[in-house]
Amino acid sequence: MNDRFAAIPVFVAVVECESFSAAAERLGITKSAVSKRITQLERSLGVQLLQRTTRSLSLTEAGEQYFVYARNACAVAQEGEDAVTRLQGQPQGCLRISVPMVFGRLHIAPLIPRFLAAYPAVEINMMMDDQLVDLVEGGYDLAIRIGRLADSSLIARRIAPCNxxxxxxxxxxxxxxxxxxxxxxxxxxxxxxxxxxxxxxxxxxxxxxxxxxxxxxxxxxxxxxxxxxxxxxxxxxxxxxxxxxxxxxxxxxxxxLMPDYRLPEHAIYAVYPQRKYLPAKVSAFVDFLLAQLGGERPYWDTADR
Structure with missing residues (x-):
């Protein structure tokens, strides 16, 4: 029974990531460990949950039904974890962040050592990529987005202007x-x-x-x-x-050039999935970014850097 429960988040990650290798990267385990957990889950349930080929992965009818309950179970467990860590007050746990490649390298990465020194119970897993990622499917706690935001269920905090x-x-x-x-x-x-x-x-x-x-x-x-x-x-x-x-x-x-032709004004945002309890590690990181980068005239727009 314990193995079956332990396999639930693995199964959810495989379905959301649509591959064993992507799920393994998200969970921080090997691809073979993911495959073993899924096989054990199917054996314990007595049904096949996934149709596997060399090029694709799809849910069986039983898998579709089980996924609804498994995803809800993971969401409830996440809420419980958020509530407990919120009560403890001290930011802790793994913080998964998605940031644009260049902005992340120039302005986020240099801040990470200072943040981790201030919050030693937090671990950071940061992905730098200019492609827009799905925070929920990717298992991210937080992302940095630049430009006008599309309507979504994400919560957005404005960090700084982007001129x-x-x-x-x-x-x-x-x-x-x-x-x-x-x-x-x-x-x-x-x-x-x-x-x-x-x-x-x-x-x-x-x-x-x-x-x-x-x-x-x-x-x-x-x-x-x-x-x-x-x-x-x-x-x-x-x-x-x-x-x-x-x-x-x-x-x-x-x-x-051409100062009479102004370019559109954009902004830099921290965005995160809506949760009943915002984890302390997320709120601490957002507050840290606001303290370091926030304001209507960020340091990169001043001549005396």
Whole structure:
């Protein structure tokens, strides 16, 4: 019976992750251990819960029925764990976080040692990825999201503004000229980020109101630090968040262009699944981020970093 109960969260993770290997990564165990737990669960129940092939995984009819109860059982157990840790007051346990690659590396990762020193009972498992992940299916406690948030059941706490600028290196502008408006910008090599959820168009609030611009150039990439390197090297013009290029602007390595054409204002958020009891480890981390990064003028937007 104990083995059967222990296998329930493993079964739920396999179904939500749609693979044994992804479930193993989420749970922090080996793929073979996941497979063994599922086999033991099916043997103890006397039914097959999953149809397995080399390329796919699907629930049997019995598996679909069992999954409803198993998922509810895990949710209730999680609520109980949240309630107990809340009563204890001291943040503890494993905190699973999803953060954007570049923002995470530049501004979250340097803070982790300080947070863990302040809360030694907490362990952090941080995934850095620019792809949007499902917090519930991925088993994450918290994510950092940048930009306008889609309507969802997630709770969002605004951490800081996310300002962007149109910029280029002095070497590029010396070679190709400095655009003053959108007509002149069409003649320039525009670089762009290929994972941008708003699409490839650039949006501006210009002298005549909101306008859209379709950038054209010889380089697009799914990593903002790669774009920054190309900008510094003088390859072209790009719109970039100041949390990446703020220091480059301050030091003159990059120059802000077309100030009359403002880019949309976005924000940086901490988002987490709605829970009856918010775990102390989550609230502590969010409060820590607000203390370190919060405010209408974050440190990367100041010249005296």
């Amino acid at each position: 962007s600028v149109l910029c280029a290196a002095p070497s590029y502008l010396t070679r190709c000229g400095t655009p003053k408006d959108l007509d002149q910008l069409t003649k320039h090599n525009c670089l762009f980020y290929s994972y941008f959820r708003g699409g490839s168009e650039w949006q501006f609030d210009g002298p005549a109101g909101a306008v859209r611009f379709q950038p054209k150039g010889n380089y697009q990439v799914n990593n903002s630090e790669a774009l920054r390197e190309a900008l510094i090297a003088g390859l072209g013009i790009c719109q970039m968040p100041t949390f990446i290029v703020g220091d480059d602007i301050a030091q003159g390595r990059l120059l802000e």
